[in-house]
Amino acid sequence: MLVFFGGLLPLATVAYVMGRRKALVADARGDRLHSLPGQYGVYVATWMALPAIAIGVVAAGAALLGVQVPAAPFVLIFALVGAAVGGAMALRRVEPGLRARNAIEKFVYWTLFTASLVSILTTLGIILSIVFEALKFFNQVSVWHFITGTNWSPVAQFRPDQQTAESQFGSVPLFAGTFMISAIAMLVAIPIGVLSAVYMSEYAPYRVRTIAKPLLEILAGIPTVVYGFFAAITVSPLVVDVAALFGLNASYTNALAPGLVMGIMIIPFISSLSDDVINSIPNSLREGAYALGSTRSETIKNIVLPAAFPGIMAASLLGVSRALGETMIVVMAAGLRPNLTWNPLEDMTTVTVRIVDGLTGDQAFDSPETLAAFALGLVLFVVTLTLNLVSIIVIRKFRQSYE
């Protein structure tokens, strides 16, 4: 690889110099050049480098896929030939009338365009990787059973031919756990997030705002694994102790602790999005309310918040989406036992916990438990995608309406 690029660089430089020289010669003859001499150089160099890179990438891709490819030196020679041919053809085309600048412009455009396709490919990649495995799973387990079953008890299977008759894949308890923990998180995050955003945008003096805002963002920057440790080692025992004060029995892997910590984690998302939304409400509305003799809180409650409602709603949906997909906190602090209950002090497990559990064990890759992880991933993807799209569209609309 190093040889490849190390070799390409001087070659490209040579091509650049040659292209430029030819253009300069033409210029000296008195022909009017369409573009700058250097641009002809770049033109030749690009045409030389492109085939070489293309051959290299194809070879590397093929090697990764396990296809037989010629040994590295041959690939190198191949690339060299490609480079020479490309470079020579480009050099022949260099003449005063050649629109080298436009060609470069076009090349840049298509390079940038290709880069922007990567994000689309990523989404496609996620969908494909999940859907195929999930389909395999649904070949073995009925969709109906998966969606409505209340018993999740996969039997570990270490060889593909093992009996799997006793495995149960009813996902209801997993979703119940996920929603319970997310609900607790949102109960913490929405009021605290929105109210602190209101304080920062409507009440706080400039100085307080400049200090409080970055401090809140620190909460967003803390890695989730750290929150997970905090939930497991500090908050869970605290919940157990407090529950005991009230004579209640709480499990050490209760749903409340990860829920609370997840809520803290989501506060900054909600508050910074709400802050943006509240700030985009035009000041004329506030002045209108003040001029009628409203107090500040009346203005906020009756005018600003209702106007900002769609945006705050969208922010909350993004928060929910984040809570549903959060993994580390629940892996470290929530239980492993699928448990269908309304009591947040009991241990519960979630979809993400089961995905991690299904894919980090020693099971064969095609075992139903592994495939079940992908099925759960599919549901998670669909649900979060819906939430994200709704909130993205609402936010776009909202921005447009106040622009």
Add this chain to the structure above:
Amino acid sequence: MRTRDLTGDTAEVVRTPTTERSPVRQATKMQVNDLAVWYGETQALHGVSMDVLENEVTALIGPSGCGKSTFLRCLNRMNDLIQDVRIEGEVTFDGDNIYAPHVDVVELRAHIGMVFQKPNPFPKSIYENIAYAPKILGQVRKRTDMDELVEHSLKRAGLWDEVKDRLQAPGLTLSGGQQQRLCIARAIAVNPSVLLMDEPCSALDPVATATVEQLIDELKDNYTIVIVTHNLQQAARVAGYTAFFHLGEIVEFSDTDSLFTHPREKKTEDYITGRYG
């Protein structure tokens, strides 16, 4: 009454309008004494004094940045909302200094209504736009009283016939002129005694402007109106008295007719004849 020399530091200032119009002295509703305003380091008003007469329309004219809007916003203390603002001097309302410590600014604003440059109806229904303030001020509690008040206010603002069938429609669905009249209806619903208008027609088309001007003319029987306007013809049409502001001072203040026909000051003449501004 001598006017203040623009360059000099004459102590005497324009205060009551120099008038040839009416021999009857009208009651003074608001009195401004030596009002000075700073935004941070820059001074926007340099000791302005002026009387606002009851049940009259007083227009404030002058080039952009002359301080007329700042002046207007001092009359109901809207400037308090701006950070880094410093206000000195005295503004009285029925004889009470509104900048005195015992005065409550929320209470004050309920008595001095304001209409803004751009119509700013709340993102609520037409009905709610008007009912909002009387409700929070605790003026009206019964639903039937409120219905009556909404109807009355809309009628006063000349909007009733156009919206009576769609009171629950969002206020933002109205046209610009209708929105501005809705804002006027909203302001008079709480029964203020003074109405401040900050270029209320600048965002409206000529037809809507004419409607609003006619409305202002009708309202002056019951309200004291102070209007800031860029439009000299508008001042001439609606106002009984006009003050010409320049660089944070009042250059001339008199009844509208004489200000436009026989300006005393060179600056005023230059401005109204369109030589600058």
Add this chain to the structure above:
Amino acid sequence: MTDRISLTPSRHLKKRYRAEKRFKACCIGALVLAMAFLVLFFTDMIRQGYSAFYETQIRAEVTYNEDTVEFAMDSVSEEVFPLVSRAFFRGVPRQVENNPDLMDTTQTQWLTAKADVDQYLKGHSESLDPEMKASLEQLQADGDVGYGFNTGLFFSGDSKIPSNAGLWSAFVGTFYLMLVVLAISFPIGVATAIYLEEFAPDNRFTQAIEININNLAAVPSILFGLLGLAIFINFFGVPRSSALAGGLTLSLMTLPVIIISTRAALKAVPQNIRQGAQAVGASRWQAVRDHVLPLALPGILTGTIIGIAQAIGETAPLLLIGMIAYIPDAPGNLTDAATVLPAQIFTWAGMPERAYVSLTAAGILVLLSLLIVLNATAVILRNRFERRW
């Protein structure tokens, strides 16, 4: 209109002011609560973790000879032996190998104590074997027990012996991962942003790309792990647990962050700069390259640093591509099995011994310091070069 109006607050208004106060108190309360969490969190981590930065050491006579190289446990006295970390004895042969002069000498050295002893002295555990306790008390009386900076925390790899476990291999893994993420997501991210902001026609397809990017920024990270597992590892055959697999996966996660912040930075460059450049005959690309990009660069770098910081803290997708394996040695290249800081923290958090709790918290403090340094750099960069137009 002749009634005199009172401008002092009426009874009703006083009631409204009480509501005002309550509401404002709620808002302040919310912010204070959020700040309290932050304080609680940091004090808790420091409380849990500070003790892992120093270690208990025991002064002992160490004998180096043929026998002790073979049976290292004999190199110290019988009383001291149970108190000293096993990692020391493992290292005796290597010590001699590296420094042959040691052979047949007796040295007085400060040795890292066993985790049990360390935890007991730090007050984290109550119980200690009575015999060990007795010899420990004897040593303490002689002044042979002391504390020193835990260099192992930074310079050794992971270990099943808590007193020997450190973050070195995680540092190296994180460094490789950062390189991969930077090499992939920075050029692609910036190119995408330039395309969308400067070149893309305003049509359905462009809007689809935009919405897609916004969505990617909010897709649960674990789903990127599924992608990494299914596509990079199972399909393309990138070695499992390697920094390359992790880096590729996290690159895709970081991409939207870089794209969004780069677009914001490009958007902040006023339109008249582009028009000015094009008016003097620059092509679109030349205008962007020579005029817009240099102005947007601080914003782009800030966004990139923030994106990298996010990637460094990410764990969930790495679990799925096997980066939680036990990796005692630092990886030598991109395809070696590697671990990273957050994965190391996760592994330690799952260990049963008490000593690992402090180690985990210490690891967290190190990770947080790294992130704070990165983010502070980003903030300084932004404040230093930020321009108001």
